[in-house]
Amino acid sequence: MTTVDRIAYTSKLKDMSPAIKAGLAVSTLLGVLVASQNVFSVAVFALMTALCTAGSGLPLRQYRKMCAIPFWFLLAGAAVVAVGFSEAPAGLWHVRIFGVYLVVTLDSLRRALELFLRSMAGVSCLYFLCVTTPVNDLLGLLNRMHAPKLLTELMMMIYRFIFLLAGLAGQMAVAQKARLGNAGYRASLRSVSMLASSVFVCAFQKSAAIYDAMESRGYDGNFDFTGELSRSTGRQRLIFAAYEVLLIGAVVAVKWIAG
Amino acid sequence: MNNWQKRSMKASVIVSMLMLTAVPVYAMHIAEGMLPIQWCLIWGALFLPFFVWGFWSIKKQCAGSGRVKMLLAMSGAYCFVLSALKMPSLVTASSSHPTGTGLGTILFGPASMAVLGFIVLLFQALLLAHGGLTTLGANAFSMAVAGPFVGYGVYLLAKKCKAPRVVSVFLCAFVADLFTYAVTATELALAFNNAEVSFMQAWGKFMGIFAMTQIPLAIVEGILTALVFEAIASL
Amino acid sequence: MITIEKLRYTYPDGTEVLRGVDLKIGRGERVAVLGPNGSGKSTLFLCLNGVHRATEGRILLEGRPMAYDKKGMLDVRRKVGVVFQDPETQLFCVDVYQEVAFGPHNLGYGKQQVHDSVMKSLDAMDVTELKDRPPHFLSGGQKKRVTVASVLSMSPQVLLFDEPTAALDPIHARQLMEEIDRLNAEGITILMATHDVDQAYAWADRAVVLDSGVVRASGTPDEVFCDVKLLEQTGLQTPFVLRTYRALLRSGRIRGADSPPHTAEELEALIEEV
Amino acid sequence: MITIEKLRYTYPDGTEVLRGVDLKIGRGERVAVLGPNGSGKSTLFLCLNGVHRATEGRILLEGRPMAYDKKGMLDVRRKVGVVFQDPETQLFCVDVYQEVAFGPHNLGYGKQQVHDSVMKSLDAMDVTELKDRPPHFLSGGQKKRVTVASVLSMSPQVLLFDEPTAALDPIHARQLMEEIDRLNAEGITILMATHDVDQAYAWADRAVVLDSGVVRASGTPDEVFCDVKLLEQTGLQTPFVLRTYRALLRSGRIRGADSPPHTAEELEALIEEV
Secondary structure, three states: OHHHHHHHHOOOOOOOOHHHHHHHHHHHHHHHHHHOOHHHHHHHHHHHHHHHHHHOOOOHHHHHHHHHHHHHHHHHHHHHHHOEEEOOOOOOEEEEEOOEEEEEOHHHHHHHHHHHHHHHHHHHHHHHHHHHOOHHHHHHHHHHOOOOHHHHHHHHHHHHHHHHHHHHHHHHHHHHHHOOOOOOHHHHHHHHHHHHHHHHHHHHHHHHHHHHHHHOOOOOOOOOOOOOOOOOOHHHHHHHHHHHHHHHHHHHHHHHHHO | OOHHHHHHHHHHHHHHHHHHHHHHHHOOOOOOOOOOHHHHHHHHHHHHHHHHHHHHHHHHHHOOOHHHHHHHHHHHHHHHHHHOOOEOOOOOOOOEOOOOHHHHHHHHOHHHHHHHHHHHHHHHHHHHOOOOOOOHHHHHHHHHHHHHHHHHHHHHHHHHOOOOHHHHHHHHHHHHHHHHHHHHHHHHHHHOOOOOOOHHHHHHHHHHHHHHHHHHHHHHHHHHHHHHHHHHHOO | OEEEEEEEEEOOOOOEEEEEEEEEEOOOOEEEEEOOOOOOHHHHHHHHOOOOOOOEEEEEEOOEEOOOOHHHHHHHHHHEEEEOOOHHHHOOOOOHHHHHHHHHHHOOOOHHHHHHHHHHHHHHOOOHHHOOOOHHHOOHHHHHHHHHHHHHOOOOOEEEEEOOOOOOOHHHHHHHHHHHHHHHHOOOEEEEEOOOHHHHHHHOOEEEEEEOOEEEEEEOHHHHHHOHHHHHHHOOOOOHHHHHHHHHHHOOOOOOOOOOOOOHHHHHHHHHOO | OEEEEEEEEEOOOOOEEEEEEEEEEOOOOEEEEEOOOOOOHHHHHHHHOOOOOOOEEEEEEOOEEOOOOHHHHHHHHHHEEEEOOOHHHHOOOOOHHHHHHHHHHHOOOOHHHHHHHHHHHHHHOOOHHHOOOOHHHOOHHHHHHHHHHHHHOOOOOEEEEEOOOOOOOHHHHHHHHHHHHHHHHOOOEEEEEOOOHHHHHHHOOEEEEEEOOEEEEEEOHHHHHHOHHHHHHHOOOOOHHHHHHHHHHHOOOOOOOOOOOOOHHHHHHHHHOO
16 A cells, blocks of 8 residues: 555656546546457557556566556456356366356457456556556645545545554554464454454544644634646647547547457 | 366366455455446446435535544545455455445444445555446445445344344444445446356356355454444443 | 733543643743643643633733634634644645645635745755655654644744654754754744753753643743752652752862853863863 | 574565664663664564564574464564553553453463463553553553553563653653563563663663664673764764763863763762762
């Protein structure tokens, strides 16, 4: 959690306008879903990988590590989709369990592959946004897009408090471990439940203290986004527009070729 | 059994083991890019009214009091941290995560959970790359609406039947967890049925995997939530 | 600058923490507030800033009683800033810039004015290069400096510090004390709650001893720390420098100075004087 | 008692905090561990307790290398107890009794044995009358004592204290230090991370200076605090007593003693000696 956050703050693209980065990520993501073609997915994955590593400065090794988790998970998910049922042996591969045949056909395999590639491409778009854009920039962007104030306000506070409570929970878990809180399954379960309830109590004690601190600086129940967002330059906007045209063109072309 | 079949057997065992280990850790939500665009839109549209309802409910609660807003934010952060807690898992050596919605629902009501759950899911996507932006609607519908509302209903029912508090809390968290995954399985089955695999078959497939991995986890989450709730109530 | 008259404060749960505090603080003074945990130091600070409303008695700021309406509160909070002990609970914004901008924004400053005051106080606390960082990426020392900056940006005339150096290592503690001295030199009145008698003795113009919610003593450090009975009753120790100086005087090893030394340096100079 | 050999530890995020620590600690010693924030003091303590597993090098406990299997960990955590700096994050049970029973319970003691060890350590830390109170609502000083009791109930042979007196007022700090001394007198080895050079100089048998993850110095307080170059490089100040003693010697106002004074009392006695 802290890792992704930290990567975003050290990104070479950190100071680029968050509107452009979010626009790029979301439009490409939608393109991937609409096109849903393997060539397109692979191309997007390659592009986003290049942007995350060469563009943003994330070491390839770390990017590979980040991709490993969704890779295995999506492979498993695709495998589930690839398996069909049949009353008789059929397809490329089959196995009989409880009187039915689990079968894998060429078609189902093709669908599974399409799903796998599409998802990996989608994940890479999400990663591009995550590793180049700090959360506070995204919140600022939401604010500029006139999202309801109460919502952005809640999100800003939640973001800060997540790290406050996670820090607390982390220290508490260490303290429990130091007193053998993880010796055995029952002890572990007991420890986790104690941890969860203690963090809860601390959260409420802290929220009172934080509120006092806010009041002491003149808080009257409303709090606005006051930060400054990087604006896009004319050149960036031009490149972005060109990219969008290219993206739409590519989606249409791929759809048309696929019929 | 010929060689080919033996090898396929082995392969299928390996694949299912992979699923068993990878699924509980990461299957909390539907990953980015998994759902076709029309289903993203449909689930988003279905979630929207609940979100608006929750938003108004929160707005009414916060009116005139900054302290309530602060408490709600703290609660949202708490749900996030709870869902990121490593939970000792019965199934394998790997650990898993609670959904955290059961506890949140009892404490803050199902309407607030629609908004808080949505924010938590968004941060999970941005900070942990769990779930995704296009699947946010579908994930929010299962975790922030379906689970909490059904769990809360069960909780109220159990209370009406004069069940002890521990039992009502357990049932709420247990049902909220299970129902979240049942809805997730439905969402997946709706997207992945076709001429070869009917909706019911697809649903059976996804439910089968979730049942294997999620029932023990739901039991653990139920116990955990009951323990936490008792501890909080005793203070 | 501040006059406190018969101030009482009882928490909503019924515990009476302040039981009639009387105190006058002059403009530009450096005041050390001493007293054990639970003696009411933090509560007093929250009253001075208007977060807690006096149950009885009153506080005058520049001669005018504190008003608890919206306008009055905004005025009090602009004039009196509090730096809390735990920076963790004082930082709640997504990044340092917004944290420091929070106060000026609440004061209703315009955008440019907010920006100017933020940049000025970031610069004063030497944390300008951290301005885009979220608080969870800061070290303990950095967090403390940011909390000071976040109060400074409201251009307060009085600053209240609750145990400013408690969690800092010596290097960062020294740096922070230097910053505090610089602010004081610019005319800001400083109140500092501390447990460290040596620090209080060396630094303060005035020492105030709080005990069970009343002011037990208020005077120059020389006056307060020479009152052996007071120190005994309130569990305070004699500052190290003073104690050694007295022993040296008693045994005739040095001649008495015009004023006793307050810091290790002064004592050393006195010893090495011919 | 403890031998640390070329210990290295790197956090999962890649920051290397310990870069080859070598250290020997004898049974019953009082060791002060000094060094700025971020020098690796807390990480070293977590390694000694087995919470962090050495990336390289090893730790020997009573001559046997630490084993990281279940049985080995049970043994290490029974023998080595840690009292963390912030009591807030160390208390997580519904009442003080349960809190103190947590360790013994996990050690697999029987019911009676748990009860006995809990009552004994509650008594030792003078918190028996708090036993039914929820720990989150105790005062700072009480919380600290409860955390010590909660570690004591596992009858450790080594106790690690991280800044034990940081947030305490002088009275409670003194009380806690007395308890620590009493535990040490019973044969428990004590390691204490601290920023307070005066305290370290007065209290420790041995001072260890940690800087950027390596041991820069380890020796008697006299040896360590006389090394001017070391102090300068690591940002440590000369303890007050030593500094004054030296000034007195330099100016010929007292004769040198066999061993330099370590506390204010000793210095005072030396000054008043005929």
